[in-house]
Amino acid sequence: MARHDPHPHPHPHPREALKKDRQLSLVQDDRHDSGLDSMKDEEYENLVRELEDIRLQPADASAPLQNVAGHTGHAWKLQVTEDGDTFLHLAIIHEEKSLSLEIIRQAGRDQAFLNFQNNLNQTPLHLAIITDQPEIAETLLKAGCDAEIRDFRGNTPLHIACEQGSLRGVGVLTQYCPKHQVTSLLQSSNYNGHTCLHLASIQGYLAIVEHLLSLGADVNSQEPCNGRTALHLAVDLQNQELVSLLLKHGADVNKVTYQGYSPYQLTWGRSNSFIQEQLRQFTTADLQMLPESEDEESCESESEFTEDELLYDDCVIGGRHVPC
Structure with missing residues (x-):
């Protein structure tokens, strides 16, 4: 959508934004090893090609790095990278749409898996919004994902959509979340004290501001x-x-x-x-x-x-x- 701002600052590509978040996390954790942040462009492209060749099979995962508690069925649900990303996180990060949808379908109503948070406390729903994939976000919400979970900055997916200026993301989140949850999201502040309305206002996204107000956001929230x-x-x-x-x-x-x-x-x-x-x-x-x-x-x-x-x-x- 158009930005109503005399001096626009274009948002980086989703992968660059994710890399910055992970770099910040590594600094905070005094870690200097791997993750998307340290991946060279060639390595990234290789990983994307590998993901394209993956076919989901309920075969035994011989050496998972960690275990995701609370799952039944498919062994691939137990695989977690050192960044805390599940197979679903990775598919969304690399914008593998068909693979993401298939994982969500096979996961069924497994809330522990669908709402699993990586090392930045990001759920798959956070990543679907960050990477501007509203169809994935809609599918996750219909599968029962919790839109009120916060990431390491205290942002819900709706906070992120408002800050990025994603009118489609805002629309999906407010349409497919239960009404009582939308009300809670509009009232929620992140760890910097910003509501969704504050973030949209700071960025100058007028259409999002108007949409939030039409849903009942408090125009006088401080x-x-x-x-x-x-x-x-x-x-x-x-x-x-x-x-x-x-x-x-x-x-x-x-x-x-x-x-x-x-x-x-x-x-x-x-x-x-x-x-x-x-x-x-x-x-x-x-x-x-x-x-x-x-x-x-x-x-x-x-x-x-x-x-x-x-x-x-x-x-x-x-x-x-x-x-x-």
Whole structure:
């Protein structure tokens, strides 16, 4: 889908994104050995060719690296790589669609296998969304996969779809999850304190923002780091279309951050006078002027962010550490 952003930052190929995640995991675990991150391009292509030749057979797996508990039947369910990936994880990572669908079919309703988390706490459903394979995601959901499981960053698959701008992924997840689970997913925050609405707003994906709001996402939800709502984020990003969309859906212009700033107060010193005027007419008089106790330097530290220097202490946006 089109990105409503004056300075778009294209997302990397899914394999590159997975490699970055695994590199981060290796650093955290002080590991320096294998995994997709260390695989040369030629080795990767060889592995893809090997996967193409694989045929699922209920033969005995003579030397599995680990055991996946709770399974019955097929021995291939017990095979796990050193990255914690099952046969299904690998098939999805390498975008082997027919093989992935066959594995899911043969797995039946084996929830332990279908929801198994690798070393990054990613389920096959996470990987189907990361690699933008909505048909695989739909099949997993119909097989009973749990969409509320979190990865190592606290992201559910819906968080990932919103951050990547995958309208198809968002549509599949919200259509095939039970209604009560969709409500829970919309309320859920990842480990950086972002809801799905926050992530879609930060990235400027207007169609996803509108879809989430139509499903009942709280337009005034505050991220716990400093209490910004999606409207505060839209002002920081100077995203005029997003401001208008949020106002149309009832965003509270008088909601303040934990330091007491309204969205209008964050327009001071910004170039977009249209946003400022939009907010001024709805903002109460006491929230239009900056607090007298704040000096110029502290005001700038609260509100003067560029688009590439977003908002949060120790925060990762789009796979990059963002300075505050």
